[in-house]
Amino acid sequence: MLAGVRRSPATVFGAHAGSLPFGYDAALNVGRRERAGFFRNPSVRSTMESSTNLTPTTTRYSGTAIGLHWLIALLIVGGFWLGWIMTDIPGFTPTKLKYFSWHKWIGVTVFMLAAVRVLWRTTHRAPEMPEGIARWQKGAAHVTHFMLYLLMLVIPVSGYFYSSAAGIQVVYLGVLPLPTIIGPDQALKGTLRLVHVWLNYVLLALVVMHVLAALKHHFVDRDGLLGRMIPFVK
Structure with missing residues (x-):
């Protein structure tokens, strides 16, 4: 194994989900669902969009x-x-x-x-x-x-x-x-x-x-x- 190369769990335990240790694939699926729900949260999306807006809309001249x-x-x-x-x-x-x-x-x-x-x-x-x-x-x-x-x-x-x-x-x-x-x-x-x-x-x-x-x-x-x-x- 080359030093510094980050490998995914699927690569380490096998190319297919069925080769993962018992319960590991279920844990990965839960993590994916939690992350998807986090980014779909309206408050989170609003915060992220406002933080990346480099030219915010203003109502008055400088x-x-x-x-x-x-x-x-x-x-x-x-x-x-x-x-x-x-x-x-x-x-x-x-x-x-x-x-x-x-x-x-x-x-x-x-x-x-x-x-x-x-x-x-x-x-x-x-x-x-x-x-x-x-x-x-x-x-x-x-x-x-x-x-x-x-x-x-x-x-x-x-x-x-x-x-x-x-x-x-x-x-x-x-x-x-x-x-x-x-x-x-x-x-x-x-x-x-x-x-x-x-x-x-x-x-x-x-x-x-x-x-x-x-x-x-x-x-x-x-x-x-x-x-x-x-x-x-x-």
Whole structure:
């Protein structure tokens, strides 16, 4: 017999159950039945399944996702506000130039945070939507979220190119000069300005739809959807 090789009782006592010692085959059958009954026990199966579930279903976003969501939301609101009032200031006053700088800093920050948010989203599964939500509403929500992420990345880039085409370098927070990819170009400047402005209008429309849908689910449907992103709301 080779050392370390584990052999079954049937191998040791013979190839057939009839060659086992008296009572040994009956004991093996009892053991098999007990093991089968143990694994058929609902409580045991539930415990084993929960212990092997590596991605448990949650009803709320993680703290990191919630923090990024609301920080980006506040920055977008601030960027909208600055973009709205700074264009109404005539000439190139110090106040207008200051607002332009703040607007650009917000755009760069939103771009970086949105990139982190997208990476986080690809590695962390979103909580399941409440039961009872129609399939078309779930599809619309997925499309809206995708468009929001896309615009949060594309709009700052369009503004960065617009500033470069205008011959104005972006200095992040007043201390970090960003490289200028394209040179001054008046024709391109006008095109990029229109692109930047209209992309912001699209983002504004999506944000309004997003907010109205969340409020509808909370106050009309009362399905708890808003509670996934607001910790103190159920």
